Structures are given as structure tokens and as C-alpha cells.
Amino acid sequence: QVQLVESGGGLVQPGESLRLSCVASGSIFTIYDMGWYRQYPGKQRELVASITSGGDSNYYADSVKGRFTISRDNAKNTVYLQMNSLKPEDTAVYYCNADVVARVILARIRHDYWGQGIQVTVSS
Numbered sequence: 001q002v003q004l005v006e007s008g009g010g011l012v013q014p015g016e017s018l019r020l021s022c023v024a025s026g027s028i029f030t031i032y033d034m035g036w037y038r039q040y041p042g043k044q045r046e047l048v049a050s051i052t053s054g055g056d057s058n059y060y061a062d063s064v065k066g067r068f069t070i071s072r073d074n075a076k077n078t079v080y081l082q083m084n085s086l087k088p089e090d091t092a093v094y095y096c097n098a099d100v101v102a103r104v105i106l107a108r109i110r111h112d113y114w115g116q117g118i119q120v121t122v123s124s
Contacts, residue, residue, distance in 0.1 A: 002026035002113050004096045009118035016122075017084045022096030022115055024077040029108050032099040034072055034079040035059075038092035039117070045095060049081060063089075086122045093117040
């Protein structure tokens with residue numbers, strides 16, 4: 001079993017910063033891509049940023065380019081999202097996602113895992 005736990009959300013004013021963290025734990029063999037999604041009320045989840053296992057290729061949604069930075073620490077099975085110059089339109093629930101190969105008894109099973117979500121609110 002693999003769990004993803006997010007932290008670092010909260011309420012900030014426009015222009016301020018937040019750093020989200022997501023730690024993967026459990027019977028992990030390896031983790032491929034990791035990413036952050038966000039979801040507005042009544043809308044589908046959208047990809048905000050993603051990072052490959054080697055950290056050499058990142059993706060950012062146009063709406064966050066130049067403001068958000070994704071990074072990861074493979075030794076800690078952790079992915080981060082540094083969010084600067086936050087705007088009210090960044091207000092959403094943010095979800096961590098990881099493409100994980102887990103150890104299941106003698107097998108290795110690849111599966112997409114999600115965190116429980118964390119609220120980010122940008123408001124004056």
C-alpha cells in the first residue's frame with residue numbers, strides 16, 4: 001500500500017508565496033513521474049506541473065509558468081511545489097500525483113496514486 005500526504009497549504013494574500021510538499025510512503029520500489037494538479041469547485045482536475053524521475057524534464061501549465069517551480073527529492077520520496085506571486089485565481093484544492101511501482105508480496109505493480117488534496121486560498 002502506498003500513501004501520498006500533502007502539506008503546506010493555507011490562506012495567503014495576493015503576491016505572497018506558499019510551498020507545498022507531498023511525501024510518498026509505503027512499499028515503494030520506484031517512483032516515475034510526480035505532479036501537482038488542482039481542482040476548482042465543479043470543475044475537472046487540471047495538471048499544474050509535473051516532473052520526471054530524474055528531474056530533467058518538467059511541465060508547467062501556461063497559467064503558472066514563471067511563478068511556480070516543481071522539484072523533487074528522490075531520497076525522501078517527496079515532491080515540492082514552490083508557488084510565488086500567488087493570485088486569487090490560484091485558489092483551489094491541490095492534489096499530489098505519483099506514478100509508483102509498489103512492492104506487493106513478490107510482485108511489483110505500477111499504479112497511479114493521489115494525495116487527499118490540500119486547500120490553497122489566495123485572498124486579501
